[in-house]
Amino acid sequence: MCGIVGLVSADFPAGELPQIISNALSAIGHRGPDGSGYVVADDFVMGTVRLAILDQKAGIQPISDEEGRYWLCYNGEVYNYRELKAELEEKGHIFKTQCDTEVVLRAWIEWGEGCLSRFNGGYAFALYDRRTKRMVLARDRFGKRPLFYHVRGNALYFASEMKAFLAIPGFAFEQDPAQLGSIVAQWTPLPDQTGFKHVHSLPMGQFLSFLNGEIACHTYYQLTFDSSRQVTNEKDAVEQIRAELDKSVSLRLRSDVEVGVYLSGGIDSAIVAHLARQYNNHDLYTFSVTFEDSQFDESLEQNLVSQHIGTKHLAKHITYKDIVDAFPDAVYHAEIPAFRSAFVPMYLLSELTAENNIKVILSGEGADEAFLGYDLFKETILRSEWDDLSEDLRSERLSSFYPHLAHYAGGSNAAVAGLYQQFSKENMPGLFSHEIRFQNGRFSARLMMPDGAQDPFADIMGLTQSSGEFASMSAVQKAQWLEYKTLLSGYLLSTQGERMSLSHGVENRCPFLDLAVIDVAAATNLKFDNGFREKRLLREAFRADLPAEVVDKRKFPYRAPDTEAFIAEKPDYLDLVLSDSELSKLPFINKKFAGLLTKKLINTAPEKISTKEHQTFMFLLGIAMTNHFFVERSGRGASGKLGNLPPLQKVVDLRT
Amino acid sequence: MDNKIRTFMEEQFLIEFDETFPENSNLFMEGVLDSFGYVELCHFLEREYDIKFSEREMTSNVLVSLTQIQEAVALKVKEKDNASAVEGR
Numbered sequence: 225m226c227g228i229v230g231l232v233s234a235d236f237p238a239g240e241l242p243q244i245i246s247n248a249l250s251a252i253g254h255r256g257p258d259g260s261g262y263v264v265a266d267d268f269v270m271g272t273v274r275l276a277i278l279d280q281k282a283g284i285q286p287i288s289d290e291e292g293r294y295w296l297c298y299n300g301e302v303y304n305y306r307e308l309k310a311e312l313e314e315k316g317h318i319f320k321t322q323c324d325t326e327v328v329l330r331a332w333i334e335w336g337e338g339c340l341s342r343f344n345g346g347y348a349f350a351l352y353d354r355r356t357k358r359m360v361l362a363r364d365r366f367g368k369r370p371l372f373y374h375v376r377g378n379a380l381y382f383a384s385e386m387k388a389f390l391a392i393p394g395f396a397f398e399q400d401p402a403q404l405g406s407i408v409a410q411w412t413p414l415p416d417q418t419g420f421k422h423v424h425s426l427p428m429g430q431f432l433s434f435l436n437g438e439i440a441c442h443t444y445y446q447l448t449f450d451s452s453r454q455v456t457n458e459k460d461a462v463e464q465i466r467a468e469l470d471k472s473v474s475l476r477l478r479s480d481v482e483v484g485v486y487l488s489g490g491i492d493s494a495i496v497a498h499l500a501r502q503y504n505n506h507d508l509y510t511f512s513v514t515f516e517d518s519q520f521d522e523s524l525e526q527n528l529v530s531q532h533i534g535t536k537h538l539a540k541h542i543t544y545k546d547i548v549d550a551f552p553d554a555v556y557h558a559e560i561p562a563f564r565s566a567f568v569p570m571y572l573l574s575e576l577t578a579e580n581n582i583k584v585i586l587s588g589e590g591a592d593e594a595f596l597g598y599d600l601f602k603e604t605i606l607r608s609e610w611d612d613l614s615e616d617l618r619s620e621r622l623s624s625f626y627p628h629l630a631h632y633a634g635g636s637n638a639a640v641a642g643l644y645q646q647f648s649k650e651n652m653p654g655l656f657s658h659e660i661r662f663q664n665g666r667f668s669a670r671l672m673m674p675d676g677a678q679d680p681f682a683d684i685m686g687l688t689q690s691s692g693e694f695a696s697m698s699a700v701q702k703a704q705w706l707e708y709k710t711l712l713s714g715y716l717l718s719t720q721g722e723r724m725s726l727s728h729g730v731e732n733r734c735p736f737l738d739l740a741v742i743d744v745a746a747a748t749n750l751k752f753d754n755g756f757r758e759k760r761l762l763r764e765a766f767r768a769d770l771p772a773e774v775v776d777k778r779k780f781p782y783r784a785p786d787t788e789a790f791i792a793e794k795p796d797y798l799d800l801v802l803s804d805s806e807l808s809k810l811p812f813i814n815k816k817f818a819g820l821l822t823k824k825l826i827n828t829a830p831e832k833i834s835t836k837e838h839q840t841f842m843f844l845l846g847i848a849m850t851n852h853f854f855v856e857r858s859g860r861g862a863s864g865k866l867g868n869l870p871p872l873q874k875v876v877d878l879r880t
Numbered sequence: 881m882d883n884k885i886r887t888f889m890e891e892q893f894l895i896e897f898d899e900t901f902p903e904n905s906n907l908f909m910e911g912v913l914d915s916f917g918y919v920e921l922c923h924f925l926e927r928e929y930d931i932k933f934s935e936r937e938m939t940s941n942v943l944v945s946l947t948q949i950q951e952a953v954a955l956k957v958k959e960k961d962n963a964s965a966v967e968g969r
Contacts, residue, residue, distance in 0.1 A: 615939075626915075638938035639918040645939050646908040666911030667894075674900075820894045834916050 226285070227255030227384040227726070228297040228371075229391075230270030230350050232359045232434060234379045236393065238879045241269045247391035249273050250869040252384055254557075255299075255726045261285055261874030263295055268352050268359065272297040273870050275729050277479050277584060283323035284873045289333060292878070293355050296329045299384055300347030300369040301733070303475040308342060337362075337431060340444045344475065344738065348426070350382055359434040365445040366590070366737050367415065367428030367713035369722060374423050378437035385723075386423055386559050387854070397423070397854040399847070401812035404561070405672040408843045409665035409680035410658075411563045412714030414687055419560050419850065428713050447708055448693050449701045451747035458761070461748040465741075465765040472738035473499040476586055484509035484582040486573070486732075487529055487537070488782055489522025491759065492588025492597070494529045494774050495766050496735055500586055501533045510535040511577050511585065513569040513784075516543045520783050528771045540576045542569045544789035551790075551845075552797060556853050557727040558719045561846025563668075563839040566784040570724040578728040585725065589716055590736035593707045594745040595759040596700065597779055599625060603644075604657040604703045605755045610648035618644075624756065652681060654688040654695070657703030668840040670817050671847075684710070700750065786838040788830035790845065800848035801841075810851055818844055885950055888924055893917060903946040918943075925949070931956040 229248040236244065245262045249271050253260070262271030263286045272285035278301075286297040302308070305324035308331055313319065317330045324345075331339035332351055337360075346368025351360045361382055363371050373382045374389055381392060389395050400421040407413050415427035426432055429445035455461045473496060477483055485497040487510045501508050510530050514523040523539060530537035547568045554571040555561075577585060592598050606613075606621050613621075622637040622644075643660065650656040662681060669680045687709065688694045694705060717734070725732045735741065745762075753760050758779050767775050790798060800806045802822055807815050825833060825841055852858050886903075890896055893912045897903050907913040913921065922933055922943070931953065937943065942952050 636935060636938075638933075638935040639915045639922065641935070641939040642918055642943070643908060643913070643915045645941070646906070646944070651909065660914070663909060663911040664914050669911075670894075817894060824891075824894065834914065836911075836914060 226275050226297075226299045227252035227273045227388075228270065228299050228348065228350055229383040229388045230268065230297060230352075230359075231379060231381045231392075232268040232352065232357075233437065234269070234381075235377060238264070238266050240393075241879075242875075242877075244391050244393070245269045245271045246869055248383060248388040251388045251391060253868050253870050254729060255384060257729045257870050259284060259873040260870045261872060261876075263288075263876040263878060265354070265878035266880055267357065268295075268354075270295060270297045270350055270352065272299070274873075275583060275726075275731060277301065277481055277731060278324060279322035280480055282321040283325055285325060286874070286876070287325055287329055288876075289329065293353060294329060294333060295352045295354065296325065296332070296349060298325045298328055298347065298349040299371075300345060300349075300364065301478075301731070302328060302343045302345035302347055303478060303733075304342075304344040306478070332360075337442070337444065340431060346733065346737070348384065357435065360431055361426055361434070362431035363426045363428055365429045365739070366708065366717065368717055368734065368737065370718060371426045372418060372423055373426060373432065375439065376422075380434045380439070385557075386418060386420065387556075389423065390854075390857075399810075399812070399851055399855060401672055402678050404812070404847060405669050405678060405680040406683050407561065408563070408668040408671055408840070410662060410684060410710055411665065411839070412710050412719075413560060414683055415709060415713065417683075417714075420854070428709075446691065446693055447705050449697065449704060449742075449746040451743050453743055453747040455744075455747045455751065458752045458764075461744075461752055461761050462765045464744045465748065465761060468738070468740045468744045469495060469735060469765075470499055470502075472735040472741050473586065474503055475738070476733040476735050477503050479584050481583045482509070482581070483584045483586060483733075484511055484577060484580075485535070486510070486585050486587040487512045487526045487535075488588060489525035489529070489774075490588065490777065490780060490782075491763055491766070491770070491774055492591035492736065494525075494533075494588075494770050495591075495762070496586050496588050497529060497535060498533050498766065498769050499735070501535065507536040508533075509580060509582050510537045511573055511580075511582075512537070512539045513573050514539045514541050515569075515784065516541065517785050520785065522780060525771075525774050525777065529774055532771050538576060538580060540569065540573050542572065542784065544785055544792050546572060547785060547789045548793040548795045551795075552849060552853075554724065554727075555846060555849045558723045559850065559854070560719060561843050561850055562715065562719050564783065564842050565786050565789065566782060567720040567724055569784050570720050571727055574725040574728040574730045577725075577730045583729065584731045584733065586733050586735060587721070588736060589721060589732075589734040590712065590742075591759065591762065592779075593704055593712050594736055594742050595762045596704070596749050596755060597758045598707070599758075599779070600657065600661070600707070601700055601703055602756055602758065603660070604699050607644055607648050607656070608699045610644060621756065653685060654702065655681070655685065655706070657699055658706050664836045667836045668843055671814055671821075671840060671844055673812050673814050700755065787825050787833055787841045790841075791826055791830075797849070797852075798845075800852060801844050806848065809856065810848060813844070813847065884928065885925070885953065886946060888928075889921070889946060892920060892924075897946060903950075904948075905946075906944050907946070908944060921949075925953055929953055929957050929960075931960060 241264045256273030256275040258276040260273045288295045302324045305327040309327045312330045346364045348363045348369040348371035398421045403417045433440045512526040515521040554568045
């Protein structure tokens with residue numbers, strides 16, 4: 225894992241390029257504190273800050289082939305690099321390092337863009353061909369690693385984090401109200417969105433080609449959930465799930481440094497920790513967040529799993545004050561407003577991880593999407609069948625979904641049933657599964673000034689319609705597709721995942737995001753049950769290995785205190801959303817609505833604040849904070865504004 | 881009565897009924913009502929007007945817009961008053 229930056233065909237004098245690239249690398253120095261390097265030529269510059277995981281001595285970037293025709297800077301890991309290396313060696317390629325970086329370079333030389341479909345990993349890279357003057361940017365299938373780009377005139381700029389663009393003379397961030405409207409309505413940016421004008425995120429499963437000032441984007445991977453895998457009975461299904469996860473974890477343990485595991489308290493990370501422990505001869509480190517507020521805390525299950533498996537367990541205890549204090553720094557690293565504060569404890573957790581000299585962690589991310597772990601999937605099935613079910617059966621299903629709500633409503637599920645009744649038919653083309661979430665998102669979208677021409681859901685409808693596969697999917701598969709394309713990549717893997725872990729130089733790996741694991745899930749989901757017990761087969765697959773309390777525990781969404789923490793702690797930066805003069809810096813924000821919202825929240829008991837009010841407040845604060853850091857370029861509350869350049873290990877000057 | 885319900889909804893759900901957001905708007909489709917909000921609304925109406933909504937009423941299309949809510953409440957209050965009058969006689 226590393227960070228990359230670069231540009232091609234810039235209008236700047238070649239003499240200025242080293243300083244520009246050094247400043248850009250400094251801005252993302254936290255991603256790779258082990259070293260850095262760059263190559264500069266008349267027509268391109270690219271550089272890397274390196275987190276040394278494999279072949280720590282030799283794997284210095286950027287690298288090139290013997291002729292110096294191809295130059296590569298690379299971020300991430302291709303876990304099957306050993307197998308690919310053996311294949312390439314058979315074809316006559318000679319390797320100088322034990323790094324996957326060199327495998328990526330050789331694979332490109334051998335197979336061109338066809339290499340991407342051979343890679344099993346999480347990566348982003350830039351590869352420049354000096355002969356054709358073509359720059360390629362590529363990103364892994366699920367968007368594990370970020371890659372942003374900006375085009376100005378005939379120049380292309382790219383970076384692992386947007387803040388690196390501040391090193392470009394004349395560059396200025398400008399928030400995009402239309403994108404922000406879409407983000408707050410859907411909880412997360414769409415694959416190409418960043419919230420800023422003229423700054424793009426390369427979507428997952430795509431590569432970009434830049435030649436003669438022209439950009440062309442290509443998709444090399446499409447989510448399909450089609451599986452030709454033969455699974456004849458439940459026993460077979462369970463065995464295949466175990467085997468694929470075991471393989472996936474063992475691949476992701478490939479590292480020259482120690483690997484730890486994030487334990488949430490749920491079944492997914494417990495499985496990962498259990499499998500990782502099988503391969504560890506020494507103590508396995510596990511890390512967790514625990515909460516002062518018991519409604520968010522899972523320390524009981526975390527300790528249970530740790531003791532059962534036998535890990536060296538460390539926990540970061542989180543208070544309201546911790547969240548409020550770390551919020552500005554976490555937003556600075558996330559670079560995007562988020563719908564909740566749950567990414568902030570992950571920022572603090574990665575700090576704890578780094579302090580214990582663990583550079584690589586495994587997590588359970590992706591299991592809920594693959595094995596239908598979210599309530600959303602059950603809701604989709606139920607709403608699809610709604611008109612065909614008796615009232616008794618509807619009520620029975622709802623009772624199993626929302627026991628807490630029935631309690632809140634005096635034992636009745638009528639409120640949820642009334643809501644489902646309204647959403648039992650598709651109202652938004654293609655978005656049936658997410659309609660309740662998205663319609664609630666309309667509440668948050670009111671933060672933005674009314675713009676009659678802009679429907680916050682227009683872009684996502686365009687995204688689904690542009691996918692050839694989407695229309696033929698079942699309702700549940702559509703729900704999965706939308707989760708992968710929106711919340712997983714746009715928030716869970718990025719804002720809450722990679723951006724927080726890399727803020728402290730920790731690489732995260734997700735065994736559930738392996739094609740073979742997703743394939744076996746697709747082949748078994750709903751084949752042996754009705755989908756109303758989330759992740760049933762996965763639980764059965766590891767029942768014998770883990771404590772029953774964890775195997776049988778109902779899905780407990782990871783959350784952290786939101787509005788209540790900020791109202792209770794009253795940080796000085798709260799004036800970003802409370803003061804008229806500060807809000808005036810956001811001309812696209814509906815000040816009347818923002819004022820009504822904040823006034824109500826300040827005067828409402830925490831337990832009476834609705835989920836969508838929490839989310840709207842968090843978005844408002846996040847929009848104001850990102851504006852503060854990136855548009856206003858102020859630094860209140862955030863540390864490391866320009867970072868420090870890790871020790872330069874390699875400078876190649878190809879200028880004529 | 882009408883203003884009381886309207887005021888409650890405007891304050892509770894941070895909306896403003898006007899020509900751009902008419903009283904017959906579907907409050908679920910506009911993202912105003914989620915299940916928690918729906919419970920809050922029904923609690924308010926039942927408490928304020930001393931009425932009770934059946935599960936069937938809550939799960940049908942009776943309480944979808946401000947207009948429909950006002951009509952449903954008015955009808956229930958009238959039924960309650962009639963019943964009280966009969967009991968009193």
